[in-house]
Amino acid sequence: MSLNRTILIALFAVLYSQISLAQKPEENFESFLKRFNADSSFQMSRILDSVIVVYTSDIIVDDDGNGYTENYEAPLAKTDWRVMKLENKEFSNWEINQLENDIKQLTMAGKQSGVYVVIEFVLRDGLWFLRKYGDYST
Numbered sequence: 001m002s003l004n005r006t007i008l009i010a011l012f013a014v015l016y017s018q019i020s021l022a023q024k025p026e027e028n029f030e031s032f033l034k035r036f037n038a039d040s041s042f043q044m045s046r047i048l049d050s051v052i053v054v055y056t057s058d059i060i061v062d063d064d065g066n067g068y069t070e071n072y073e074a075p076l077a078k079t080d081w082r083v084m085k086l087e088n089k090e091f092s093n094w095e096i097n098q099l100e101n102d103i104k105q106l107t108m109a110g111k112q113s114g115v116y117v118v119i120e121f122v123l124r125d126g127l128w129f130l131r132k133y134g135d136y137s138t
Helices: 002-022 029-038 040-045
Strands: 047-056 071-077 093-100 103-109 116-124 127-135
Touching: 029 040, 029 127, 040 047
Parallel strands: 047 127
Antiparallel strands: 047 071, 093 103, 103 116, 116 127
């Protein structure tokens, strides 16, 4: 009888822990973003092990004399990430878009300056993490 009771208690504990994990509230994105910008230690703790970085090529001129650029994506190890400040006088326009349920995109553009940065964050276990950084400035 004691073994059955122990098994029932163990099953109850496992089920209770699963329910507790499933009900973890989602972190407020705006609060996260403020802290991500203000606290370098927090920023480093909220970067995925590998961040996708988008590089834009220099201007390429084709055979017809038309100029264009190309974008390249490459992984960047968390250890190679340099802490960045999102608040910058160059950024006059900020926009946050929901790409998917668990992905938000922050777009920052400069007014007539050619500065254009796009950053993606992903929600993991109720917490936001940086996953992609692209500087498309001209």
